[in-house]
Amino acid sequence: MLEQRKGADFSIRGMTCAACAARIEKGLRKMDGIEEANVNLALERGTVTYDSSKLKTHDIFEKIHGLGYEAEGKKAVFTITGMTCAACAARIEKGLRKMEGVLHASVNLAVERADVEYVDSAVTPDDLIQRIEKLGYGAAIKEEQQEEKQLRELRNQQGKFWFSLILSVPLLWAMVSHFTFTSFIYLPEMLMNSWVQLALAAPVQFVAGWQFYRGAYHALRNKSANMDVLVALGTSAAFFYSLFTTLFASAAGTGAAGLYYETSAVLITLILLGKLFEARAKGRSSQAIKKLMGLQAKTASVIRGGKETVIPLAEVAAGDLVLVRPGEKVPVDGKIEEGRSSVDESMLTGESIPSDKSPGDFVYGASINQNGSIKVRAEKVGKDSALAQIIKTVEDAQASKAPIQRLADTISGIFVPIVLGIALLTFFIWLVWLDPGDFPSALEKWIAVLVIACPCALGLATPTSIMAGSGRAAENGILFKGGEYIETARRIDTILLDKTGTITTGSPVLTDTEWVSGDEIKLASLIASAENQSEHPLAKAIVTGLMEQGAVLEDVQNFETFPGFGIQAQIRNATVLAGTRKLMNQSSVDIREAEPVLQRFEKEGKTAMIAAVDGIYAGVLAVADTMKDSSPEAIKRLKDMGLRVIMITGDNERTAQAIAHKAGIDEVIAEVLPNDKAEAVKKLQQSGKVVAMAGDGINDAPALAAAHIGIAMGTGTDIAMEAANVTLVRGDLNSIAEALFLSRKTIRNIKQNLFWAFGYNALGIPIAAAGLLAPWVAGAAMAFSSVSVVLNALRLQRLKL
Numbered sequence: 174m175l176e177q178r179k180g181a182d183f184s185i186r187g188m189t190c191a192a193c194a195a196r197i198e199k200g201l202r203k204m205d206g207i208e209e210a211n212v213n214l215a216l217e218r219g220t221v222t223y224d225s226s227k228l229k230t231h232d233i234f235e236k237i238h239g240l241g242y243e244a245e246g247k248k249a250v251f252t253i254t255g256m257t258c259a260a261c262a263a264r265i266e267k268g269l270r271k272m273e274g275v276l277h278a279s280v281n282l283a284v285e286r287a288d289v290e291y292v293d294s295a296v297t298p299d300d301l302i303q304r305i306e307k308l309g310y311g312a313a314i315k316e317e318q319q320e321e322k323q324l325r326e327l328r329n330q331q332g333k334f335w336f337s338l339i340l341s342v343p344l345l346w347a348m349v350s351h352f353t354f355t356s357f358i359y360l361p362e363m364l365m366n367s368w369v370q371l372a373l374a375a376p377v378q379f380v381a382g383w384q385f386y387r388g389a390y391h392a393l394r395n396k397s398a399n400m401d402v403l404v405a406l407g408t409s410a411a412f413f414y415s416l417f418t419t420l421f422a423s424a425a426g427t428g429a430a431g432l433y434y435e436t437s438a439v440l441i442t443l444i445l446l447g448k449l450f451e452a453r454a455k456g457r458s459s460q461a462i463k464k465l466m467g468l469q470a471k472t473a474s475v476i477r478g479g480k481e482t483v484i485p486l487a488e489v490a491a492g493d494l495v496l497v498r499p500g501e502k503v504p505v506d507g508k509i510e511e512g513r514s515s516v517d518e519s520m521l522t523g524e525s526i527p528s529d530k531s532p533g534d535f536v537y538g539a540s541i542n543q544n545g546s547i548k549v550r551a552e553k554v555g556k557d558s559a560l561a562q563i564i565k566t567v568e569d570a571q572a573s574k575a576p577i578q579r580l581a582d583t584i585s586g587i588f589v590p591i592v593l594g595i596a597l598l599t600f601f602i603w604l605v606w607l608d609p610g611d612f613p614s615a616l617e618k619w620i621a622v623l624v625i626a627c628p629c630a631l632g633l634a635t636p637t638s639i640m641a642g643s644g645r646a647a648e649n650g651i652l653f654k655g656g657e658y659i660e661t662a663r664r665i666d667t668i669l670l671d672k673t674g675t676i677t678t679g680s681p682v683l684t685d686t687e688w689v690s691g692d693e694i695k696l697a698s699l700i701a702s703a704e705n706q707s708e709h710p711l712a713k714a715i716v717t718g719l720m721e722q723g724a725v726l727e728d729v730q731n732f733e734t735f736p737g738f739g740i741q742a743q744i745r746n747a748t749v750l751a752g753t754r755k756l757m758n759q760s761s762v763d764i765r766e767a768e769p770v771l772q773r774f775e776k777e778g779k780t781a782m783i784a785a786v787d788g789i790y791a792g793v794l795a796v797a798d799t800m801k802d803s804s805p806e807a808i809k810r811l812k813d814m815g816l817r818v819i820m821i822t823g824d825n826e827r828t829a830q831a832i833a834h835k836a837g838i839d840e841v842i843a844e845v846l847p848n849d850k851a852e853a854v855k856k857l858q859q860s861g862k863v864v865a866m867a868g869d870g871i872n873d874a875p876a877l878a879a880a881h882i883g884i885a886m887g888t889g890t891d892i893a894m895e896a897a898n899v900t901l902v903r904g905d906l907n908s909i910a911e912a913l914f915l916s917r918k919t920i921r922n923i924k925q926n927l928f929w930a931f932g933y934n935a936l937g938i939p940i941a942a943a944g945l946l947a948p949w950v951a952g953a954a955m956a957f958s959s960v961s962v963v964l965n966a967l968r969l970q971r972l973k974l
Contacts, residue, residue: 497546851875
């Protein structure tokens with residue numbers, strides 16, 4: 174075999190030092206067929222030159238995995254056309270996976286999408302498209318204009334159906350008139366002519382039904398079978414037997430006895446009708462994506478070179494200055510440089526009250542500017558924007574496969590060959606034993622078994638529910654990263670909630686002030702002026718709160734801060750102190766009067782600070798991270814769902830217990846470091862619990878990654894959201910209850926669909942084999958089965974949360 178020298182370039186994760194890179198290089202170079210291997214630690218990339226006649230890229234990636242590291246290729250998403258059942262999806266997956274350079278391929282029938290991971294130096298997207306087309310399907314890189322293409326294909330399918338229906342109705346008329354209870358129906362003599370029936374049936378069989386022949390040919394050529402094989406075999410048997418009768422019958426074609434043209438034509442018409450219903454229903458199941466895409470602005474007013482220019486959104490670049498007038502959609506994510514306004518961010522946060530925005534504040538694309546012109550410096554555009562990321566998350570979730578789908582995929586792969594065997598067995602049993610010598614009768618039973626057993630419903634059962642469930646979740650600000658997380662979420666029995674930013678707002682506010690005596694506004698002004706010099710978050714909360722009470726900021730001299738204790742400043746010849754007991758004791762301030770107040774505030778979970786002026790105790794200020802209004806109600810909902818709720822925080826025990834008591838939480842894990850949170854998750858898992866962790870900070874990331882389901886609050890950090898499996902855009906704990914409720918309903922819906930699909934085939938095949946089902950009735954039932962599964966999935970879109 175001639176040497177086929179190829180190169181591969183890919184990412185490697187998990188390396189920590191030069192020794193890791195050396196180990197990978199050494200391991201790769203030992204493989205037969207590797208000519209050169211280089212691993213760059215800084216870039217986390219590997220480059221390999223190899224003989225493809227001895228080695229495949231998949232083998233290289235397996236070797237790296239065996240060494241304890243993860244190798245990754247590039248990813249591409251394709252829109253697939255022409256698939257009719259789960260067997261088609263399985264065949265495309267199989268065909269792609271056989272290609273050199275393809276690492277992983279996943280095809281989703283319901284969304285007509287293929288997700289492929291590949292090594293770009295070994296295979297290109299064009300190669301992948303050519304391979305899919307060779308298998309008999311259409312493929313294109315997923316683009317925004319895909320909706321127009323789908324609409325055109327839907328119209329094409331509608332045209333085929335109406336063409337088929339118009340030609341089939343006369344044949345159906347002729348068939349119905351044969352029944353004794355319809356003897357009153359007038360039947361034109363010409364419709365009884367076999368040649369007229371042939372003229373009507375042939376275009377349906379070979380024009381409208383050509384797609385089934387094409388699909389069957391490609392399936393059989395690739396040594397597999399699918400729905401197209403069953404339909405093509407069944408309708409062809411009826412058509413060609415009738416053609417044989419027409420050509421050679423002793424009656425010279427003047428009668429219609431022994432003809433089954435109506436069977437083949439009506440079957441094709443009914444199947445096309447079922448496919449049309451499916452296409453429309455599947456289009457409705459992806460409404461969530463369309464709604465999200467519809468939120469985007471189409472154009473942007475960009476100021477370049479001092480001139481305002483309106484350009485398409487796709488042409489806006491990061492760094493551009495964008496003018497947004499009242500009533501317009503904000504086109505990009507960025508910071509306001511000029512102007513003030515109220516911005517409706519309900520599309521992102523779910524909060525109906527507009528947010529006041531001023532220079533320095535961040536705004537998101539697709540939010541609506543309400544009452545003032547603002548100039549925004551674009552920071553994130555296109556696929557990097559918050560809305561684009563949400564859309565991608567929903568698309569990925571809809572395209573992913575839940576573990577429950579593996580059962581359906583496995584059965585679909587072996588189902589059609591088994592059905593072919595049952596159909597043949599049925600044919601021979603009727604021909605030889607039950608109705609000896611009656612070939613037409615045996616043929617009818619064979620056709621009925623083939624048609625009733627089409628596994629369309631089986632292939633649609635899981636993905637349509639995942640699509641509808643994840644779409645409904647997205648409409649309510651709940652983003653599942655994949656179908657597997659929807660399935661896992663329903664099994665959650667224990668949930669850990671971080672305190673700051675999850676149960677509480679995450680922003681400290683001044684809650685209480687107790688002054689000793691005197692002019693309270695004057696005291697408030699002195700403390701606010703002093704604290705205004707500090708960068709501490711608590712100081713900012715105090716300043717904001719005191720100014721709301723009427724405090725006025727004054728000039729400050731000799732400001733000094735004591736980290737961990739407090740501050741000191743000179744204001745109008747007065748010495749102002751604010752801080753802890755220790756600072757007061759060091760400054761010889763008598764605080765005995767303050768002690769009862771301090772203890773009361775601390776028991777309530779607040780951070781209390783003492784204020785003194787010229788060495789005399791002046792009052793106590795309490796600051797707290799206030800609880801979100803929705804937290805107690807949400808925690809009650811979680812408990813009512815049977816969940817064990819635990820609060821976990823790095824805060825001190827007393828504060829944690831106070832917040833937990835207010836929130837209605839009985840179990841608290843306090844004073845823990847980030848890694849301790851992850852250990853707490855693992856400990857619960859080891860005891861047999863299925864654990865969810867909800868948090869919003871960088872310190873929560875290890876625990877979010879360790880949990881069975883990590884839930885990130887959308888108001889938190891990017892790192893937390895990256896580590897999580899579910900993101901709650903609104904940052905409201907009620908969304909956790911809604912996510913778990915949706916998960917349970919979605920998996921229940923999937924089980925209903927699978928039960929219907931399996932039960933339908935299990936019941937339908939023996940009924941057809943027993944001769945109790947006419948082929949055209951079997952065709953109608955098969956179409957109804959697929960449509961009913963999709964419609965059942967669509968019920969998820971009407972769930973009230």
